[in-house]
Amino acid sequence: xxxxxxxxxxxxxxxxxxxxxxxxxxSGHRSVSWYQQTPGxxxxxxxxxxxxxxxxxxxxxxxxxxxxxxxxxxxxxVSTLELGDSALYLCASSFDGRNLPREAFFGQGTRLTxx
Amino acid sequence: DQQVKxxxxxxxxxxxxxxxxxxxxxxxxxxxFLWYKKYPAEGPTFLISISSIKDKNExxxxxxxxxxxxxxxxxxxxxxxPGDSAVYFCAASxxxxxxxxxxxxxxxxxxxxxx
Numbered sequence: 573x574x575x576x577x578x579x580x581x582x583x584x585x586x587x588x589x590x591x592x593x594x595x596x597x598x599s600g601h602r603s604v605s606w607y608q609q610t611p612g613x614x615x616x617x618x619x620x621x622x623x624x625x626x627x628x629x630x631x632x633x634x635x636x637x638x639x640x641x642x643x644x645x646x647x648x649x650v651s652t653l654e655l656g657d658s659a660l661y662l663c664a665s666s667f668d669g670r671n672l673p674r675e676a677f678f679g680q681g682t683r684l685t686x687x
Numbered sequence: 688d689q690q691v692k693x694x695x696x697x698x699x700x701x702x703x704x705x706x707x708x709x710x711x712x713x714x715x716x717x718x719x720f721l722w723y724k725k726y727p728a729e730g731p732t733f734l735i736s737i738s739s740i741k742d743k744n745e746x747x748x749x750x751x752x753x754x755x756x757x758x759x760x761x762x763x764x765x766x767x768x769p770g771d772s773a774v775y776f777c778a779a780s781x782x783x784x785x786x787x788x789x790x791x792x793x794x795x796x797x798x799x800x801x802x
Contacts, residue, residue: 613794614793614794622786674790681728
């Protein structure tokens, strides 16, 4: 069974640009969550999508957005990039997140560097 | 307000000895707890979980203990091996509305197992 696939693995962008990251969940998984990891801050929850609908959202500005397609693949977009957006962006998939077990399985992440 | 706390940023243990990683939480609504292991430049890997109705769960060398009254959980690794050297994240799950169960992560503990 293929794992969670995130593309691209590495990205360098200039301040003010926008970026789109992609995540393909494990086959059969319908819930996709996005996290930002920065040094010393652990994993900060961005949002969760389930059946093409945003089901939950963390405390990030509106510059961070996402969507999910009918095949459960998800994209996240960051507009007007700031230096502080440099981070490892992780995508996690789970079957539906409601029933046990609720383990989420992570991709390898996209390392975004804003210069 | 950090709801999941890992107070030890790092831990060093001799190979063959026991590693004990600790985690405290404040939200009484958390009902499922997980541990993840993360190597540099990779996404977190699910290790072991425990439901709030249990106080112990074992899987090979890994055991998680949950003390609900103290809002504390711990991960025991016995015996510790050099390959266990990684950052360990504690996570907790609670219902966050609209059918979503959000995972909240601690900031991680870096375990170093010395040969």
